[in-house]
Amino acid sequence: MKHTRRGLVVLLMLCLVVVGAFRPTAEHKTAQAQDLTPVRLQLKWVTQAQFAGYYAALNQGYYEEAGLDVEIIPGGPDISPQQVLAAGGAEFAIDWAGSALASREQIVNGGGSGPVNVAQIFQRSGMREIAFTDSGITGIPDLEGKNVGVWFAGNELPLFAALVANDLDPEDPNDVNVIPQAFDMVAFINGELDAAAAMTYNELAQVLEYVGEDGTFPVYTLDDLNVIDLNEVGTALLEDGIYANEDWLADEANQATAVQFLAASFRGWIYCRDNPSDCVDYVLAEGSALGVGHQTWQMSEINKLIWPSELGVGQLDPELWARTADTALTYAVIENAADENAARTDLAEAALASLTEAFPELDVNGTDWVAPEVEITPNGE
């Protein structure tokens, strides 16, 4: 039958298209030396300068020198790093302490093995609550009766703790009207929020980078904003740390891998402190749509969260850890006090020791580091 034959040929052509689609794109998966240990790192969010240190360690060959073949896996809006760790989708993950503790409790209660903090990269929190100066909001007590934007899913803890410390009940709209906030600053700029949560390295910059409808720039400068620093309020929680799964860490060979991985990652962060523009380039190479100006600003702000590291890069301050765990308990993010295995400092200490031994001239504290001036660019371009 003529029609059937025609149909078959068309079908065949369609098949060719599909087979063509299956053809793998030229990935940068080069043949790795046999003796490298494969390691995967799950990021908390999509590629941005927040994770520059790991990209630097990769691009500078620090991971390879340490005998590791590291694959950096970007995160996304619907993926939780702990879930990936628990499923064995990655050996290491970047996470915030609050959400790591919460998922640890759930997983351990379910008979599984939970995430363990093995290094604490950010020594201080980048979370702020910002308001325009004309709102008169200069501190947490001024939030009474205001529309206050907050990110939920565990990110509300620092602000809630601060509100309670000032006798404001976040659950009571008569005290303070807490509004779930999106990850963009439109509601804040439109005046629907009197105060909004903002990370120094992202949303705060976006407000400053904002270009007015008629093309005016800058519309807002830091002089127009009151920035409430939750580090100063005393309720800031630990942010980016490196986590691994407890049962994976039980293996001694894996512990050695972890020490190697941490040492190389620490080196990456030191490199980004000293060569921020290189690190911005590494990040931009991974994300062709990211703004150069915004990432440059972010790199600088991330460095401020890491440096100076009084105990040395990547070392966990037990006091901050305890505060995070206590706050998580107070706000019922966890039901029982965090167990002592939820964080371990020995691996990061060993990594730091190996680093100072191999490179005695390396400055692992950054005590004298001064943040460079970064210019705010229109739309962060």
Place this chain on the structure above:
Amino acid sequence: MSTVSDSQPNPPTPSKIRYNLQEFLDGTGGTVLYFIAILLCLIGAWEGAKFIGQETDYQFELGPIKINLSMTRDLNMPHLKDIAEALSKPSQRQGPPLIEILVKKATYTLRLAIIGFAIGTTIGLALAILFAHSRLLERGLMPYVVASQTVPILALAPMVIIWSEKLFGSREIGMPMITAYLAFFPVTIYTLRGLSDVPPTALELMKSYAATRREILWKLRFPNAVPYIFTALKITAPASVVGTIIAELPTGIQDGLGGAIINFAQYYISGPARLWATNFVTAMAGILFFVTVAFTEWLVIRWKRPSNRLDRWIDTFFKYLRHISPISND
């Protein structure tokens, strides 16, 4: 030209002209004209709403009803001119224009969408053929097929991606699975309808000739189902693009349109027009896929339309193929 002969046909009468216009409107010209007219209406509605918003300072009272038009501000609804401009300008300093980046990303997404579409269509066809032959299987499995589509794919996608990572060491394998999950359903439903909905007389005739099940399937049921299948494929094609984008979101992969949407949503106030431009390119990718399927349908289902010059050209092409092909001598 030089001689005005009486034998020439009469000059076209007004009614003849009207007839030609009617013919034009009924044909391709009409389609294009209507498309442009509706496009202009949409542009007018968008810009008109913005204009009214601006003139009324974004709120006015219509009797007792207060109407808030703040969503027509530039931050929420950029001018179409700005969206077009965003496409031509680079989004990154010294970078290529946004359209170039987005087309590259759309290619990536379309590639995965085609794979998912192919897998979904295959599964959908297989299920339909199975169901058409076994009433028991149909009654037993159909509820699950329907139930599968009520599970929110948005909640399922991250899990599939993580499993894919664990099982295959790659997230990219999981992505077409999610697309296929969305794609197979219409194919199953429509194909089953087409396979079952054969004229009873034709079926009786086939049976009276002692045709086997397979012969009935290929010579009667399947040809009867082809138009139904194409209807399903036309639904599935744009849905595959959407499904792939949903699959891209949890992976964090920046190569596709999903990554671009996350990125421009996050930096929305630094360029609302860019997110709208991305939406536009995404829509175009879906339309392109749809048109490809529709064109394939037009090529395959010839018995439903009058033959034209392109058909004759294609016939010649196929005759040529048969001519140079060593196996076909019938």
